[in-house]
Amino acid sequence: MDTLVVALTAGCLEVTSIEATRVNDLSPYGPTVMRTQGVGLSEEEFRAGVEDGSVDGHIGFPESAKMISDAVGLGIDRIEQKREPIVSTVRREAEHITIEPGMVAGCKQTLLGYRGDEVVLTLVHPQQVLPELEGQGTGDYITIHGAPEVSMQINPEYAGGKATQAIAVNVVPRIVQASPGLKNMLDIPMTSALMGASAYARRV
Incomplete structure (x- = not known):
């Protein structure tokens, strides 16, 4: 929302x-x-x-x-x-x-x-x-x-429960790349699903 x-x-x-x-x-x-x-x-x-x-x-x-x-x-x-x-x-x-x-x-x-x-x-x-x-x-x-x-x-x-779990994982590469400090979703690039190790590697 x-x-x-x-x-x-x-x-x-x-x-x-x-x-x-x-x-x-x-x-x-x-x-x-x-x-x-x-x-x-x-x-x-x-x-x-x-x-x-x-x-x-x-x-x-x-x-x-x-x-x-x-x-x-x-x-x-x-x-x-x-x-x-x-x-x-x-x-x-x-x-x-x-x-x-x-x-x-x-x-x-x-x-x-x-x-x-x-x-x-x-x-x-x-x-x-x-x-x-x-x-x-x-x-x-x-x-x-x-x-x-x-x-x-x-x-x-x-689906709220599953989506919360997925976002918590899918946003990890963006968090790793972020500068220190408190962030919200406006502060990091758009997040998408991580489909396998190759997708994770491309994003980090």
Whole structure:
């Protein structure tokens, strides 16, 4: 919800605002992720968890917003975030949890990035266990308003767990070549899959 967004703006002459939504399935994840997303709680417990910080949803939204703003020049000077419970109407069974109707199945997290009074960035991340049981498909959706308009969809979702593992490995040659210091994805050349030792050798 940041690096790909930035990459898609490369063909734009102007960007006025950006919207990115990621709908994903939490069922492959373990108890720690379920807990931070509020899965299995009542709606009241979820809202109390948001208040006390035990339900924190997706970590990194403010950092993604700053990265996009810095890269594109959106000039974001204020952000607002909210976390809302996704309450199940059906029974859902995953490896680490069973959710009964009326229980929280996930968290819909929204970030609005403002430049003055204008919303120039919207990030929406509804994560839940087995969304297809409620007729909801997964996917990644990015809309860039400007010249030209850009609209991208990936269906189903870009598999988060596997992608995180892959990026951690594939970025190693770029990190080895980088100068010392804290980096984000804007600071290193574009990363791609390492397909065998020969690909690694060419890149180092």
